[in-house]
Amino acid sequence: MVDDKNNKEDDGRVIADMNFEGAPWYRKKRSASGSVERSDLNLTKKETISIIKSALLAGLIIGLIFIGAFFLFILFSTKIWLKP
Numbered sequence: 001m002v003d004d005k006n007n008k009e010d011d012g013r014v015i016a017d018m019n020f021e022g023a024p025w026y027r028k029k030r031s032a033s034g035s036v037e038r039s040d041l042n043l044t045k046k047e048t049i050s051i052i053k054s055a056l057l058a059g060l061i062i063g064l065i066f067i068g069a070f071f072l073f074i075l076f077s078t079k080i081w082l083k084p
Helices: 045-081
Strands: none
Touching: none
16 A cells, blocks of 8 residues: 555656746746757867866955955955054
8 A cells, every 4th residue: 555645756746836927937848858968069179278267267356355355355454443
């Protein structure tokens, strides 16, 4: 005897489809399996390395901005705010 109340297995049914017009994630066409299909970009090795370098540079710039802001806060705290 199978107890339906305690059966937590996913049967694939959609109870409430959250794909509605106006939502940022709205897609007009959905695949039958429910997964998003990715198109092949066909990037060359040079393009891939360029994208990776750009992403790393952007991350480093953001990190340096945070480190600079923290340094300025410490400088402000020791010289002006907590001046003996």
